[in-house]
Amino acid sequence: MRVHQVADDVFTIRGTDVNMFLLRDGRDLTLIDAGWYGDATLIERSIRALGHRPEDIQAVLLTHAHLDHVGALNHLHRHYALPAYTSPTEVPHAHGDYHESATPLDVIKRLTDRNTIAWAARITAAGGLRKNPVPHIHPFPTEGPLDLPGHPVPIPTPGHTSGHTAYHLPEAGAIATGDALVTAHPTSKITGPQPLPNFFNHDTPATIAGYTTLESLPADLVLPGHGPTWPNGISTAVARARENAPHQRL
Template sequence: MSPTVTQVGDGTYLVGGTDVNWTVLTDGDAVTLIDAGYPGDERLVLESLRSLGFRPEQIAAVLITHAHIDHVGSLPGLLRRATFPVHTSEREARHARREYLEQATALDLVKRIWRPGHLRWSLAITRAGAARHVRVPEARPFPGGGPLDLPGRPVPIVTPGHTSGHTCYHLPESGAIVTGDALITGHPTSRVTGPHLVAPFFSHDPAGTLAALDLLEPVAADLILPGHGPAHRGPIKEAVALARERATPAR
């Protein structure tokens, strides 16, 4: 398997790994990596960087949308190769350090294994290391406020719900927003395509996940870079409205 690297703007790339995405922002000889896939995606993360002409030593920082294993899994391996800061919201930094854990359990998945797409997806993520215990003790809160002094000049927007400290990243210079799992466009366990919410059992607080859309609606962005599914072009206000229409009660 090879990563799918899609350029979506100047110095902005959405990369697909094992049914999950990460974003690469480039500026000169440095990169910002937003999220990092499963433990088994480490090779794919490295390959995606290499395909763009970068080495792990050129990572200026890794930003985390949230600390589920499909978004932080390769970080311990990457940090053994190079030294770089890892940032997220103050609450989510504690989650990444595994001071607590907010994640769907194996039982949650087993109870739904009969549903379309769940078995194939479960087997794929198990091979990618979904059952491993991963912690990122290096995770720390963002320095300062406003745009971060990193490639892409990302602006954090804390969107609690999917996890207590989930964070999206606005990229004003490219009119994009990295939404993690606050707003996705596709998932192997879902028959829905286009902007929608993850299935409620994936979220720590499903009602909060829905409410977090209020924080995304006013953002000046017309390009959504989700944690799952392809990039979506169109005003985020319209994407949020569609996601609200498609939202289902928690189950």
């Protein structure tokens, strides 16, 4: 099973080495991020396993426009007309107007250990080499808390990409940190809270600077874009990520 409850009305969907989150309010759902292109069926199955339908999703919120987070957005829009939102800065990135991501060559240069090679094979099978612009995505319709299940609050955390957004979930006492702060990644030798390896970040120092914003939020539960849920609070997670940052891979 790829879907797990992690708090009241909050569920994690584990895609291909990437996490997505469902927020529930009665019949209605919010989906945060959409995995790889090849994760679309897994997302639909996970939603149905919870007794819901993909049509129950009121909107998909995107943390940032990397291929492992935008994957199923076009599928979900085509089949269920689901709207998708992200920060105004990230919209042109999601449209494919510019790129702030690791290239296949960046990855190939780092295929030096078994974990990274196995990961590269998995993501290639999940559509990792496929361009995937999202023409229908829009900026958030309002400022502040969004009128969607879970009432997620967008938290600008530029760095990993220029328009990266974390989502504070006040009702659940949780924060979805996207790729600003993760707890594991197949290309990283570090365990626990950390920034991603530097080659994935558009701007690593800005990513770390954004931790000041994250640590001030009331959130016991950290829901990272990659790696397991961290139940020991965002301030502890940030402290560990700051310690780990200098040891992260270039």
